[in-house]
Amino acid sequence: MVMPELPEVETIVRELRQKLRGDTFTGLKVYWTRTFVKEKKLEVSGQKIKAVERKGKYIIFRLSAGWMITHLRMTGQLIVDDRPADNRKHLRLSFSLASGRYLQFYDMRKFGRIYLTADEKTILVNTGLDALDARFTENYLKELLKNRSTRIKSFLLDQKYIAGLGNIYIDESLFLAGIHPEMPAGKLGKNRVKKLYEAIQLILAGAIENMGTTLSDYRTTGGGFGSNQYYLKVYGREEQSCLVCKTVIKKIRHAGRGTHFCPTCQPLVL
The missing domain is CATH 1.10.8.50 (Helicase, Ruva Protein; domain 3)
Known part of the structure; x- marks a missing residue:
């Protein structure tokens, strides 16, 4: 297995920026609890996606109140879909959006992580x-x-x-x-x-x-x-x-x- 590197993550970020910037998260279903790590006072629902950026191998969603930061690890995949995918194999998270679309996170090995934080530096602190x-x-x-x-x-x-x-x-x-x-x-x-x-x-x-x-x-x-x-x-x-x-x-x-x-x-x- 091969971990996505800068070119793969940059490709994903460019596509996410085009598809999701300006959209708003309306809900979240968690199918593997360890995948999603959030600070207690933060919620993703109602958050507008102001920008989608990248640093190294991290995908960074700049939200209306905080940051959502994703690391795909070995097998993580972020897929934008027009339909929910509740029963699909390896689905770990599903975000619903105001546009009617869904942002799905698949991860066969379960090593990928999505962090919801008030300060992106807490996640990126050791990133050059x-x-x-x-x-x-x-x-x-x-x-x-x-x-x-x-x-x-x-x-x-x-x-x-x-x-x-x-x-x-x-x-x-x-x-x-x-x-x-x-x-x-x-x-x-x-x-x-x-x-x-x-x-x-x-x-x-x-x-x-x-x-x-x-x-x-x-x-x-x-x-x-x-x-x-x-x-x-x-x-x-x-x-x-x-x-x-x-x-x-x-x-x-x-x-x-x-x-x-x-x-x-x-x-x-x-």
């Missing part, structure tokens, strides 16, 4: 700068990596530094930049930092254009699939030939994650 934030620049990345002994993939996975990157897009970005995933972050040097920054931006932009990568459970708000899986260069291609140099793509375990790279295009330089 978003990878698409205008303040995330090449120089910002250079300063973050300075003197870090952590391996570069481990560093990029840590959401408190850069928010939104995950296994798929880190592997793809490191490949495009020609950087081995186990290279110490602080030893990249100016040229490699530049290549990495540019690679991250290009990989994310392309994946968003393709509406994300559907390898398992990720769906758009209409239940559709992304198409970026057809453009991956290393992720999921272990034991296949590199599309650049024909070397066999390797898969190793790094920071507890399956990690894909080309030994020739991404030599380990210590």
Whole structure:
């Protein structure tokens, strides 16, 4: 199973913004109590959706009084439907809307969470700068990596530094930049930092254009699939030939994650 990353969440947010901004929640049915976490004095019914935003892998509904923040985890799906779906498999929450539509949250593994809070910072407190934030620049990345002994993939996975990157897009970005995933972050040097920054931006932009990568459970708000899986260069291609140099793509375990790279295009330089 693959957790939705920045491009998948951005695709969902753009669709939710178009479909739901200005609408009002009129009711809520909870089918799995752990999915919905709210502060005692807050209720979702009667709340107008003023904006739908994103930070890292979080979907943020700015409401008329408070915030509703969603993390899909491994298998969460937010689907906008014209009809209620009370009996559908894996349905955990169902929000009714003044427009007559429904916002349904499906989650096979039950790890996803929806928080209703008066202060979004209580949920996002350990979330770093978003990878698409205008303040995330090449120089910002250079300063973050300075003197870090952590391996570069481990560093990029840590959401408190850069928010939104995950296994798929880190592997793809490191490949495009020609950087081995186990290279110490602080030893990249100016040229490699530049290549990495540019690679991250290009990989994310392309994946968003393709509406994300559907390898398992990720769906758009209409239940559709992304198409970026057809453009991956290393992720999921272990034991296949590199599309650049024909070397066999390797898969190793790094920071507890399956990690894909080309030994020739991404030599380990210590």
